Amino acid sequence: MKWIASIGAGVESIFSHTGSYTLMLLQLLRKLGSRPWYARQLIAQAEQVGVQSLPVVLLTALFTGMVLALQSYIVFHRFAAESLTGLVVSMSLVRELGPVLVGLMVAGRVGASFAAELGTMRVTEQIDALWTLSTDPFRYLVTPRVLAVTLMLPLLTIIADYIGIYGGYAISVYVLDQNPVVYVENTTVYMELEDFYSGLIKAAFFGMLIGVIGCTEGFNCKGGAAGVGTATTHAVVISCMSILVSDYFLTAWLFG
Amino acid sequence: MSATNKPSLPRISIRGLSKSFNGNIVLEDVDLDIMPGDSTTVIGMSGTGKSVLIKCVLGLLRPDAGEILVDGENWLALPEQEHLQRMRRIGMLFQGAALFDSLKVWENVAFALLRQNVPKKQAHERAHEVLEWVGLHDVGDLMPSELSGGMAKRVGLARTICHKPDIVFFDEPTTGLDPIMSDVINRLIVRLHKGSGTTMLSITHDLRSAEMISDHIALLCHGRIHRIIRANELTSDQDPMLRQFVEGRASGPINCSPWGKKIEEVIDR
Numbered sequence: 247m248k249w250i251a252s253i254g255a256g257v258e259s260i261f262s263h264t265g266s267y268t269l270m271l272l273q274l275l276r277k278l279g280s281r282p283w284y285a286r287q288l289i290a291q292a293e294q295v296g297v298q299s300l301p302v303v304l305l306t307a308l309f310t311g312m313v314l315a316l317q318s319y320i321v322f323h324r325f326a327a328e329s330l331t332g333l334v335v336s337m338s339l340v341r342e343l344g345p346v347l348v349g350l351m352v353a354g355r356v357g358a359s360f361a362a363e364l365g366t367m368r369v370t371e372q373i374d375a376l377w378t379l380s381t382d383p384f385r386y387l388v389t390p391r392v393l394a395v396t397l398m399l400p401l402l403t404i405i406a407d408y409i410g411i412y413g414g415y416a417i418s419v420y421v422l423d424q425n426p427v428v429y430v431e432n433t434t435v436y437m438e439l440e441d442f443y444s445g446l447i448k449a450a451f452f453g454m455l456i457g458v459i460g461c462t463e464g465f466n467c468k469g470g471a472a473g474v475g476t477a478t479t480h481a482v483v484i485s486c487m488s489i490l491v492s493d494y495f496l497t498a499w500l501f502g
Numbered sequence: 503m504s505a506t507n508k509p510s511l512p513r514i515s516i517r518g519l520s521k522s523f524n525g526n527i528v529l530e531d532v533d534l535d536i537m538p539g540d541s542t543t544v545i546g547m548s549g550t551g552k553s554v555l556i557k558c559v560l561g562l563l564r565p566d567a568g569e570i571l572v573d574g575e576n577w578l579a580l581p582e583q584e585h586l587q588r589m590r591r592i593g594m595l596f597q598g599a600a601l602f603d604s605l606k607v608w609e610n611v612a613f614a615l616l617r618q619n620v621p622k623k624q625a626h627e628r629a630h631e632v633l634e635w636v637g638l639h640d641v642g643d644l645m646p647s648e649l650s651g652g653m654a655k656r657v658g659l660a661r662t663i664c665h666k667p668d669i670v671f672f673d674e675p676t677t678g679l680d681p682i683m684s685d686v687i688n689r690l691i692v693r694l695h696k697g698s699g700t701t702m703l704s705i706t707h708d709l710r711s712a713e714m715i716s717d718h719i720a721l722l723c724h725g726r727i728h729r730i731i732r733a734n735e736l737t738s739d740q741d742p743m744l745r746q747f748v749e750g751r752a753s754g755p756i757n758c759s760p761w762g763k764k765i766e767e768v769i770d771r
Contacts, residue, residue, distance in 0.1 A: 371596045372600050378594035379661075380614060380618075382586055
């Protein structure tokens, strides 16, 4: 009977987490409609989320583009279609890998930091202290973080797309000795605007997921240092899983 | 009756406050009045709900039942934004000081002023003035992580009073401090109370501190306010529960065993 109980607990946990994220999102939308908005906090968070995530995002995108070029070339070489390498690299990055990989990287870096920072503030009563200093902790801590990550993820994705395509170009042209003009032309001619903006819509959605999940885990954290650890782990694992699951449904919706 | 003889309204009036967690009753029908300019300290064993009481009064926890009246206005019935506006009248010193790690000491102290759009220069000056008042004139540019426990507590006290609140709450103001630093904090609280006539509600189980900083002491026991006395009656009052608490005896009318058994059955077996 223990396995039935553990399945029950698992299902309850899924519903409980989903419920608390939904409530957090609804509260966020409600509070966005009125002042104060704490613009300085938003800029500080945007800097932390965007600028400080750049190195990890750039490195990931560059090597993903390089690997894609190598793999695509090997396959296309079998039926003499090597010139399509650029198209496959760019389409894969812009439509799929760019937003997903940036999302996963940012979930690991930013989602974890949101949960750890807010969780520590919760267990050390700093969030309570904000309230006693006549400051709404939700508006001051949660809103700027969720907005920052939602706005910055598409920007990071644009940069990642660019760098990834360049990585593919570098391998194709300098290592696999392909024609650079053909690579660029195939990349630009066959790509449509829809490919580009659908990736950005995904990125913004993933950003919102990372922000809401990380902030909810941290804001509702209980149980001292162990609680902060659990909140951080939940934030990263649930964000990553949510990105991968929602990616399928978004793709089906955007290209369906 | 002339206006001067008219009894004034309590500054804080707690009426029928009840709070439970997962069916475990922590506070049950608590009533307590604190008059303007009065300093009241709630004492009681660990886990009796002192912190829950203060958090309910501050609006950090939602009670199951009861009213929190401040100057006759029920703060629990206020919309969130209005409640936050009223919090400008409040100062709170947390047990662990709860300083914001990411801000410098002076920014912590001036936090409420900066949120109220007081010019930065003016807020900075006020922060240094208050830091000087607590005997810390050269720590403004440090980060909270660079402070000792006693210094952090004094910075917390400076933050509590920087925006000149007329009601101040203290959660275990001397817990975790050495006797000398405890005396420093107690004296600062007394100086604040006598100097500005601030209304105060403190919770502690440090009896020396309670006696020193309070006009009245209330014993919270088994979820209720059991007895309220004047601070100078703490050692002479003959109430059995108060005597047991003051003398620090495990045996007596206060059941301190968490397992529902008599304490003798647990410790003498």
